[in-house]
Amino acid sequence: MTAAESTEKKKKVKILTGNHAAAYAFRHARVGVVSAYPITPQSPVVEKISEFIRDGKLKANFLLVESEHSAAAACCAASATGSRVGTATSAHGLMLMYEMLPWASGTRLPIVINLATRSCGAPWSVWDDHSDFITVRDVGWIQFMCEDNQEIYDTNFQAFKIAEDPRVFIPVIVAYDGYILSHTMMPIKLEKQEDIDDFLPPINHHINLSNISEVKGVGPVTTPNIIKRAEGTAPGYYEFRYSLQKALENSIDIIKEVHDEFAKKFGRSYGNGFFKTIKTEDADTIIFAMGSVSAQARTVIDKLRVEGIKIGLVSLRLFRPFPIKYLREFFKGKKNIIVFDRDIGYGYEGVLCYELKAALYGLKDAPFIKGYIVGLGGRDVKSEHIIQGVHKALEESEKGEISYKTEFYGLDLDKLDFLD
Amino acid sequence: MDIVEEEFINPGTRMCAGCAMQLIYRFALKALGPNTILTVPASCLTVLHGMQGFCSTKVSVLHTPFATTGAAASGIVASLEEKGLADNICVVAFAGDGGTSDIGIQALSGAAERGTNFIYACYDNEAYMNTGVQRSSSTPLGAFTATTPGGKIRPKKNMPRILEAHGIPYVATANGSYPIDLYDKFKRARDIKGTRYFHILSACPPGWRFDPKDTIYIGRLATETGFWPLYEIINGKFVLSQPSKKFLDPAKRKDIEQYLSAQKRFSNISKQDIESYRNYIRDQWNEIKRRLENQ
Amino acid sequence: MTDSKKDYQKILASVQKPVIGEAGKTGTWSILKPIINLEKCIPVKSGKPSCYNCWLYCPEAVITRTIPPQIDLDYCKGCGICVEECPAKAISMEVVKTE
Numbered sequence: 144m145t146a147a148e149s150t151e152k153k154k155k156v157k158i159l160t161g162n163h164a165a166a167y168a169f170r171h172a173r174v175g176v177v178s179a180y181p182i183t184p185q186s187p188v189v190e191k192i193s194e195f196i197r198d199g200k201l202k203a204n205f206l207l208v209e210s211e212h213s214a215a216a217a218c219c220a221a222s223a224t225g226s227r228v229g230t231a232t233s234a235h236g237l238m239l240m241y242e243m244l245p246w247a248s249g250t251r252l253p254i255v256i257n258l259a260t261r262s263c264g265a266p267w268s269v270w271d272d273h274s275d276f277i278t279v280r281d282v283g284w285i286q287f288m289c290e291d292n293q294e295i296y297d298t299n300f301q302a303f304k305i306a307e308d309p310r311v312f313i314p315v316i317v318a319y320d321g322y323i324l325s326h327t328m329m330p331i332k333l334e335k336q337e338d339i340d341d342f343l344p345p346i347n348h349h350i351n352l353s354n355i356s357e358v359k360g361v362g363p364v365t366t367p368n369i370i371k372r373a374e375g376t377a378p379g380y381y382e383f384r385y386s387l388q389k390a391l392e393n394s395i396d397i398i399k400e401v402h403d404e405f406a407k408k409f410g411r412s413y414g415n416g417f418f419k420t421i422k423t424e425d426a427d428t429i430i431f432a433m434g435s436v437s438a439q440a441r442t443v444i445d446k447l448r449v450e451g452i453k454i455g456l457v458s459l460r461l462f463r464p465f466p467i468k469y470l471r472e473f474f475k476g477k478k479n480i481i482v483f484d485r486d487i488g489y490g491y492e493g494v495l496c497y498e499l500k501a502a503l504y505g506l507k508d509a510p511f512i513k514g515y516i517v518g519l520g521g522r523d524v525k526s527e528h529i530i531q532g533v534h535k536a537l538e539e540s541e542k543g544e545i546s547y548k549t550e551f552y553g554l555d556l557d558k559l560d561f562l563d
Numbered sequence: 564m565d566i567v568e569e570e571f572i573n574p575g576t577r578m579c580a581g582c583a584m585q586l587i588y589r590f591a592l593k594a595l596g597p598n599t600i601l602t603v604p605a606s607c608l609t610v611l612h613g614m615q616g617f618c619s620t621k622v623s624v625l626h627t628p629f630a631t632t633g634a635a636a637s638g639i640v641a642s643l644e645e646k647g648l649a650d651n652i653c654v655v656a657f658a659g660d661g662g663t664s665d666i667g668i669q670a671l672s673g674a675a676e677r678g679t680n681f682i683y684a685c686y687d688n689e690a691y692m693n694t695g696v697q698r699s700s701s702t703p704l705g706a707f708t709a710t711t712p713g714g715k716i717r718p719k720k721n722m723p724r725i726l727e728a729h730g731i732p733y734v735a736t737a738n739g740s741y742p743i744d745l746y747d748k749f750k751r752a753r754d755i756k757g758t759r760y761f762h763i764l765s766a767c768p769p770g771w772r773f774d775p776k777d778t779i780y781i782g783r784l785a786t787e788t789g790f791w792p793l794y795e796i797i798n799g800k801f802v803l804s805q806p807s808k809k810f811l812d813p814a815k816r817k818d819i820e821q822y823l824s825a826q827k828r829f830s831n832i833s834k835q836d837i838e839s840y841r842n843y844i845r846d847q848w849n850e851i852k853r854r855l856e857n858q
Numbered sequence: 859m860t861d862s863k864k865d866y867q868k869i870l871a872s873v874q875k876p877v878i879g880e881a882g883k884t885g886t887w888s889i890l891k892p893i894i895n896l897e898k899c900i901p902v903k904s905g906k907p908s909c910y911n912c913w914l915y916c917p918e919a920v921i922t923r924t925i926p927p928q929i930d931l932d933y934c935k936g937c938g939i940c941v942e943e944c945p946a947k948a949i950s951m952e953v954v955k956t957e
Contacts, residue, residue, distance in 0.1 A: 175645040178638060204641040208634060209673030216631030216670065220602065220638025223625055226645050228638075242628055250871045310867055349870050352600050352623050352639065353648055360618035360874030362626040364609060370616050374877050377616020378869050389866035570919040574933035575879030578917070580887065581937035586917040613881070618874035742914055768937075776938030779915050 155333040161324035164292040164331050165231060165257040165317070166191035168299030170201045171339045175226035175346075178206035178217035180236060183269045184321040185259040188231040211236040215243035222252040223361055225351035227303065229254065233321055234261035234275040241279070247314045248283030248387060250362050251349065253306030255299060256284075258318040259325040260434070262520045270521020271321040273434065273486040276462070277494040279316065283387050285394060286463040288433040289319040290419070292329040294460075297411055300343050304401045307346050311394045313387070320435035322521070334409060342408055391464045398461060414458070417466035420473070422448070423455030427478040428537065429510075430529065431499055433459040436483045436517060439524045446526070447533060454533065459495065467502045474503055474510055481536045482514040483529060492516075492549050511540040516551045528552035566746055567593050576619045577610045581775025583739030583766040583782055584686045585611060588657065590742040591684060591761075592622060594749030599653045600643075602627050602635040604667060606659035607693045608686070632656045632663075633670035636681045644680075653753055654681040660701035661691045664720045675729040675758045682752055682759045685722060686739075688767035696770045704839055705823075705832035708770075714831055718843065726760040727796055733759035734796040739766060740782030741806050744793055748804075751795075764791045772827030781825055789816040789844045792851060801854040811852060819844060879933065884918070888936025891954035892929055898948035902926045912940035912949060 159167065165188050169177065179189045195201035206221075208214045214230050222228040232240060237258060247254050260276050262268040276288065285305060289295045295317065302315040319325060350361055370377045378386075395417075402416030413419055419437075422444050423429060430440045437458030447454045457473065474480065484493025491497060496514025503509050513536040518524035532552055539546065556562060571592035578585045584607055592599070601624040603609055609626060613619050627635035636656040643649040658667055663685035671683060690708045691697040698708040700720040707714055727734045733755050737745040745763065752759040766782040768775040785791035786807060793804035809815045819840045823829040885891075892912075896902045900909035902925055912929075913921045920930040921940060929940075931954060941949045 176638065176641045178634075178641070202645075204645045206637055206641050207677070208637065209669060209676070212630060213634030213637070213670045213673055216627060216634035217638035217641065220625055220627065220635040221642040221645075222638075224600070224639045224642030224646075226642040228642075243631070246628060252871075310864075312870055350873065352625060353643055353646055353652070355598060355600065355623060355652060358618075358621055358623050358876050360612050360620070360624045360626065362872055363612055363615055363618065363874050364626075365615035365872045370614060372617060372877065374617060374875070377614075377874075378872070379615070380872075382869055383872055386866040386869035393864075393866070568923070572919060573876060573878045573880065574918055574920050574930060575881050575884045576918070577881040580935035581939055582917050586915065589917065589919055613874060613877075615872045616874055617877040617880050619876070619880040621876050774938075776942050778917070778937070779939055779943055 156330050157333055158328045159292060159331045160187060160326050160328050161292045161295050161319045162187035162259060162326070163191050164296040165299060166195065167333060168296045169229050170195050171334065171336060172300055172303050172343055173227065174201070174203050174229045176204045176206065176218070176221035176228045177230060178208050178214045178221065179230045179232070180208055180211045180214045182211070182233045182236040184261060184325045185231045185233040185236065185257070187325070188257060211239040212242065215240035215247070218254050219243055219247050219250065219252055222254050222348070223250065223350045223352055225346070225348045225353045227346045229256070231257035231259065233259045234263050237275045237279060238263060244279055244282040244284060246362070249383065251312035251387070252314055253303070253312055253346070254314040255302045255306060256314070256316045257299070258316050259321040260318050261321040268520040271323055271435065272519045272521070276316070276318045277486045277488070280463055280494070283313065283391065284463060285313055285315040285391070285398070287315065287317050287460055288462055289317065289324065290434060290438050290458055292324060293331050293411065294413060295319050295324065296331050296333070297405065297409070300339060301401050301405055304343050305394065305398055308397050309349070311390060311397050312349055313390055313394060318434070323435040338408065342405065395464055395466060395468070413460050415469060417461040417469050419458040419460060421456040421458070423457065426453045426455030428452055428454045428533070429474070429477055429480050430454065430456045430483065430533065431459065431480050431495060432456070432483040433462065433495065434485070436485050436524055439526065440483065440529050443526045443529045447530065452533065452537070465498055465502060470499065470502050471506055475506060476508070477510045479537060479540050480510045480512045481533050482512065483517050483532065484514055485518045485524070487516055487519070487549065513539060513546070516549055517553055522553050525553065566743070567596070569593065571621045573619050573621065577613065578607065579769055579775070581768045581778040583778050584608065584688060586742060587686050587737070587739045587745060587763050587765055590746045591657070591749050592620070594746045595653055595655060595753060597622060598651055599655055600625070600639055602632060602639060602656050604632045604658050604662040605629040605693070606662050608657055608659065610693065629662055630666045631670055632658045632667045633672070633674035633683065636683065637674045637677065637679045640679055640681055649680060656681060656683045658685055659693070660685060660687040660689060661699040664701045664722050665699050672729065675726060675731050675760070678757050680756055682761065684761040684763060686763045686765040688765040688770055689719065690770050692767050692770040705829055705836040707828045707831065714836070718839070723760065723762045729758070731758040731760060732756070732798050735761050736791065736793050737761055737763040738782050738786050738791055738793060739763065740779045741786065741793060744804055744806055748795060770828070773825060777825070781822070784817065784822040784825060787817045788819045788822045789848055790819060790822060790840070792847065794851070800858055801851070803851065803855065811848065813848065816844070883932050884935050885932045889953050889955060890936045890938070890951040891931050891934055892936070892938065892940050892949045893952045893954070894927060894929065895948045895950070896926050898946045899926055900946050909945065911943045911945060915939050915943045
């Protein structure tokens with residue numbers, strides 16, 4: 144047995160749910176403070192972390208707070224005090240955290256939130272869609288969407304490393320579909336603690352209030368203009384927000400760097416770090432989706448290819464910062480893009496669809512783009528929906544028709560007797 | 564006087580002239596000393612700490628959104644505990660009455676229930692002064708505010724009692740007009756483990772509508788009339804503070820009208836409301852007496 | 859734009875450091891200032907460190923606990939609390955122009 148083979152053997156494979164994959168990632172990332180509140184379908188993350196702490200497997204301080212708003216606030220404070228901090232939530236939990244999200248990014252706190260996605264009420268729904276994930280796209284966080292449980296585990300280490308990089312210092316959301324991943328068991332390769340430690344060294348925080356010899360006021364009222372005094376100058380709000388945006392734009396390079404380093408060290412990669420491509424080399428038509436919708440689309444590519452459609456799939460992994468440059472390069476020369484959104488930008492259309500349209504603005508011979516809404520509130524996204532969507536889009540593309548109405552697949556309006 | 568010499572607020576702050584809160588903060592920080600991390604929500608105290616780049620205080624502070632004070636303090640404590648620094652550093656949350664009794668009560672209650680090892684101090688100027696004097700649940704009966712132009716129709720919320728119900732080891736009232744009493748209490752509280760709660764009456768010249776020179780006088784009247792008794796509840800034991808002891812005797816108390824008539828916010832208060840104050844004060848002291856006799 | 863200079867990496871969180879006079883020379887807020895009549899001032903008269911109500915009740919911490927007490931008029935906002943709280947009535951508000 145070679146040394147490489149022996150290391151390979153020592154790696155543990157466990158059958159874990161997506162939630163437990165997140166909990167294991169927190170443990171192996173040596174998270175120092177966790178502050179969370181239970182919500183379906185995220186709760187098993189919180190429960191598993193509690194077990195790890197009870198069993199002495201994770202030396203973290205777990206704050207069992209009384210709301211997600213407090214969870215996020217405590218995370219911000221613990222991060223500003225210098226700890227590696229993470230939490231997990233879903234839907235209404237994330238929405239209750241909302242106030243703290245721009246606070247965390249504005250204070251450049253490298254917090255990681257795991258998000259088991261879920262629809263937002265009303266009406267109540269504990270089932271999956273991406274509504275919660277897309278509502279926080281403008282608060283200055285880095286956002287990943289995972290497609291399987293191994294990716295959840297792996298992305299968490301990358302998330303902490305990216306967030307804590309001095310060139311970045313931006314919080315990260317690692318999302319995965321509620322139930323579809325959060326409660327589904329899959330084999331996961333767990334890495335050795337020393338290898339994770341080597342990849343993810345202890346945090347070196349830019350604020351660290353715990354060092355009381357350095358007196359600091361963190362996050363004060365910050366005026367429209369810079370302040371100039373004999374003691375020095377201080378940026379205004381505008382400069383801080385400029386800096387956040389520039390750091391986000393430039394984090395693309397660090398995200399790639401960290402992804403590639405992870406791939407090299409652990410042998411697992413996720414496309415170019417920003418999106419995964421499936422059978423795209425010779426494809427002129429591309430399905431564009433993320434998370435569970437991508438997973439479903441993977442199953443129909445071969446069927447559609449049998450029909451003679453040169454089709455492939457792009458599964459988006461990095462939603463913020465939106466990898467514009469890489470998408471434009473990739474889509475140059477493609478003929479058709481069919482976007483399946485498990486969300487709506489209400490009053491407009493599927494969010495992925497309009498984000499992609501904007502990203503490809505001005506591209507020479509830009510592809511035809513058509514979007515569909517699927518699977519809101521946990522409605523099954525079926526292969527036939529994707530196949531039908533592709534057929535319809537290709538017909539419209541052929542005719543040069545552009546529709547401005549949203550189209551839904553999987554609705555059962557015809558079975559509602561009161562609609563006769 | 565054995566009050567420490569060092570000041571932790573540098574002169575030249577943005578506070579109004581005659582601000583009792585700044586006096587309260589001055590003595591609280593003296594008692595707490597340099598090994599302290601503060602957290603402060605939106606309030607006049609945010610303004611005291613100053614704008615970006617430069618602050619007025621010589622102790623670190625984490626500014627935090629309005630509803631989050633208790634949670635932010637919990638986060639700081641959790642991080643210090645994780646780092647093994649919790650025994651050396653005192654975590655103190657300082658918030659106004661709106662930030663405490665209204666928007667921040669959930670996070671405070673959560674932190675207290677968890678037994679978070681920190682001091683929470685509410686400086687109570689009895690309205691949202693920083694936003695221009697709007698009523699809070701701590702605004703007293705009959706007081707004019709920008710949102711109670713006809714006078715408030717309900718009495719103020721009794722926060723010390725709510726916090727006492729959490730079974731925490733230390734609850735105290737204080738008053739900016741009694742800085743030595745306040746200083747002693749912060750000194751005492753600093754050495755107690757667990758959640759410690761202060762409710763401090765803070766006279767506010769623009770909000771209560773009186774001349775800044777009268778800050779100490781007005782605040783003192785609140786205690787001398789028996790409206791604002793000074794006490795501590797240490798592990799359930801009720802201790803009446805020295806300045807309030809003599810007011811166990813109703814004859815020693817000044818009439819509440821002296822306090823009310825000195826402030827223009829009460830200029831339209833009804834006779835009925837004044838009577839309610841008298842009843843409130845009587846009942847409050849009967850309860851204090853009962854507590855002292857039955858423990 | 860200035861991306862290439864990576865200036866954004868040096869502007870992180872809005873963080874403060876302590877200064878004196880964060881709001882400037884607050885002594886300019888009022889032309890009425892407390893002046894101590896040393897003939898009446900208790901610590902001056904007794905020659906002992908005593909009383910110091912002016913020091914105690916000053917919200918601005920601009921009065922020293924010395925003999926005689928010193929008032930930093932550069933930062934005194936002129937609230938007049940010390941005048942009210944001086945048991946010897948040794949302090950009065952007078953028009954003093956600060957720069």
